[in-house]
Amino acid sequence: MHTVAVLALDGVIPFDLSTPLEVFARSRLPDGRAAYRVRVCAPAAEIDAGAFRLRAPWGMDVLAEADTIILPGCADPTVPVPPEALDALRAAAARGTRIASICAGAFVFAATGLLDGMRATTHWLGAPALAALHPEVEVDPDVLYVDNGQFLTSAGAAAGLDLCLHMIRRDHGSAVAADAARLSVMPLEREGGQAQFIVHEQPPSPDGATLEPLLRWMEENAGRELTVGEIAAHAGMSTRTLNRRFREQTATTPVLWLHRARIRQAQYLLETTAHAVDRIAAQVGFGSPTAFRDRFKRQVGTSPHAYRRAFQGSPEPQRI
CATH class of the missing domain: 3.40.50.880 (Class I glutamine amidotransferase (GATase) domain)
Structure with a gap:
């Protein structure tokens, strides 16, 4: 042990x-x-x-x-x-x-x-x-x-x-x-870093808005082809304001946050299902299996196939 x-x-x-x-x-x-x-x-x-x-x-x-x-x-x-x-x-x-x-x-x-x-x-x-x-x-x-x-x-x-x-x-x-x-009543992974918690000498946002509802919506819709414009429209703000809020609250951009959410979902599917890698790529919102493999390798440090071999238990074959 x-x-x-x-x-x-x-x-x-x-x-x-x-x-x-x-x-x-x-x-x-x-x-x-x-x-x-x-x-x-x-x-x-x-x-x-x-x-x-x-x-x-x-x-x-x-x-x-x-x-x-x-x-x-x-x-x-x-x-x-x-x-x-x-x-x-x-x-x-x-x-x-x-x-x-x-x-x-x-x-x-x-x-x-x-x-x-x-x-x-x-x-x-x-x-x-x-x-x-x-x-x-x-x-x-x-x-x-x-x-x-x-x-x-x-x-x-x-x-x-x-x-x-x-x-x-x-x-x-x-x-x-x-x-x-x-x-632990914790999210498995929080986006961003300490930058969002550091007290800066500047006035607070007048509306005190938080991105939490939007982040939940993005995660629930990660399998769709979401654009920054569509995300901003759902949030009821301009793309410029959206990017600024993301930088303030998550220390990243909407696109990078979405990529990370999709990779997290892919990791779960690789561990718990027998779906083909190409199917998982499409399921989590990557239009191209090659783009999925490249993003997965950059974020996780290994290929989807190697990750599955290392972390998958013995899932029951799932019917498609």
Whole structure:
């Protein structure tokens, strides 16, 4: 079973600590078995967690057995990381262990040197400090999480949920991840990034409009050949206003958001049906199978056929 070790250091933020515990521990495979074994470890017998003291059941040796290590944030991210923790993380990385940070946990991660030369994120408030302390790291303050393969980082608070669900999807496919998302009362994937949450010194939109109803409509109609003009007309706004609202609220464009929604639907169909890839391409709204394959490869990182081999269980053949 996949073991997830959550490293608690002095000053650990309880929200960051509890997020991976709840999300991974509650995840279940299609046959009902637990998807992960979760362990909380610490370099000391007792850890200061602010409002309470924490006695971790496991010591640092559990990091040597982990398949994934999670680094929660600490209240003061500038406090030096215990040398034994840095050594253990570097050794785990050398063995190929996946390591991910939540919120200010990126400061702990960056202190190992493992993120040097890589793109990473953290809470937008801490991004300038992270960039100043670790100039070798390419800090991106405008995304919910960054996946570099073996090393992953997430933004603040709820973005840790996004990252955990993303890792579950990578490990076990979208069906298992979707079930975990429902238990967390979370969407499986939020569009955009931190940019939509950062407080800018500008007056708010006078009508306070939200795109949520429009996004639901677009997802429900993703199989149709939707144009930006048709989307704008449905929303009752000009194409210029539509593009601006999308940039403000999702940090992307209507067309790119629609492509991502179609690919998510295609992933689900690849996992749960025996439909031919060309049929799925048409079903989710791609007029050309070639365009579908190209978009799928760019977004998912593999071909539809390879994705199906990796993530499909054993679906019953469906009659057409």
